[in-house]
Amino acid sequence: MSFLSLIAAAAVAAAPAPGEIVATSPSADWVAVSPDDLVVMDLAPDAAGKARRVVIQLLPDPFSQGWVGNVRTLATARWWDGTSVYRVQDNWVAQWGDADGEIAGKAKPLPQGLLSVPEKAYVLRTEGPEQSASHEELDAWLATIQGTHAAWHALTHTKLAIKDADPYADETFFYRGWPLGASRAGPTAWPLHCYGTVGVARNSSPDTGTGAELYAVIGHAPRQLDRNIAVVGRVIEGIQFLSSLPRAQASDGVYETPEQRTPIVSVRIGTAVPDLPRYEFLSTESSTFHHYAEASANRRDPFFIKPAGGIDICNVKVPVRQAK
């Protein structure tokens, strides 16, 4: 082994872990989350009296905004106060809202002003006739809705050798901090169901749900729900208070008795929570994020002996932290 290759080997051995890359990032690479885009759910304290706060970031425009608006309306009306987490299904979801919502005469009345959003809003599609776009046309269209895709595309397909093969979408990419999928048919783009994703429970089609019944993913990404249910946000803090709840016995995950439910004390928009920390996420357009994503796909930090050479987009977890 030559001296130069020894240096190269040492450089590889000293490669930072993804978390180390994030920890040493410049503050300019972080994007502040507006408290207006946060929903704060305080569950009843646990058996030891410990507080359980779940903080949810809402999905940005132009995705799912009809349902996101409904969630804002419901939180502003404090509609969820006194409701519960009534469904916890292993490797699937924790779901909350009005446990009696389906029982005539017992359902809690919804606030005024909720929109009924059509199914076509599960995805983003431009006006005009549907078409089957080429890969190049899809890229060109995605570039019109955001600026991240081009950089992510370069990262995944060329320079840094991340294999981003995805069985559920023709393309996956990040948009303003969020994982998305896209299809040449349409073309369309849509938010993904990853761990921690918050979506809108619904009844059979054509119902699309109001947003009053929400769930958070607490298992392996159920990507088959993409384009079938509205995604409205993601849990950025406190997911463990949902994921560690006792599982229901029933196959649909709904608790058998009211006593098994976890009471919700309050759900508020972030601006209504005086003690809320400020949050920020790592810009998915930053060079730090690209370095982080590449290192996540090709782990060369000391514990690893075989870098994967690829990563699925739900494992490229967008870093979120409390601002200092």
Next chain:
Amino acid sequence: MSFLSLIAAAAVAAAPAPGEIVATSPSADWVAVSPDDLVVMDLAPDAAGKARRVVIQLLPDPFSQGWVGNVRTLATARWWDGTSVYRVQDNWVAQWGDADGEIAGKAKPLPQGLLSVPEKAYVLRTEGPEQSASHEELDAWLATIQGTHAAWHALTHTKLAIKDADPYADETFFYRGWPLGASRAGPTAWPLHCYGTVGVARNSSPDTGTGAELYAVIGHAPRQLDRNIAVVGRVIEGIQFLSSLPRAQASDGVYETPEQRTPIVSVRIGTAVPDLPRYEFLSTESSTFHHYAEASANRRDPFFIKPAGGIDICNVKVPVRQAK
């Protein structure tokens, strides 16, 4: 719309859900699991006095058999009795064994006869010089170690239009009921980290772990661990008793105090558990499984409005049930 297309539409609307396909499968499509290939872990009862049993199926030959043998030795010696689940990290793993194993003078002595297994055993590779196989050569090699691959390959690549793109492996397939990956480089094949997978915790390379410290995946599939850690089995019953445990505060998921740990009453090989039900899994070579996998990738049952057209292999959950 013509009459014939109306019939077709009705047929599509009546398509069974994956679970319905499994429920109506012929009994000949199920494979009995030998109690000798099961490890039964009884945790201390929960706060309400309810039993918590976790049943683990061991990985079959020719994968990870050095570590699997060690797990048999440890369970036969009842080495885990009195140890604990001492690490629970959200969206990652629950880990058990000797919480003091790293503390000199406090570690519980291991039984005689444990093998030290080399890193090369993380994957299966035939003897002879490494080569870079073509897709066809990889297929031919995989066909020599099992009979399922050809059928799965046909399912994914041709007849039934399942897109099985995988960012972590050149090929994914099922082998005697287990999800595997394969690479043209080598060529090699290896077991996957999916939800519920049980693996062998280890220290830094070249340590590969004995099998005394085990973990179960309780979050999104950490596929970056494939080929870096030994997989020895999967939880087939009771995963909820691990996945619903309180998360540790520390970033590495290890509980701060002994009181937070969950005691392990006993860990036994299935043959030593008189009241153990018989288990069986759906043969991944059966036509029922292929129908189930196709329906999982292309959900046409009533709830769904947009079939994905693809699925990642960790979401093709191999059905396991108690035999009647």
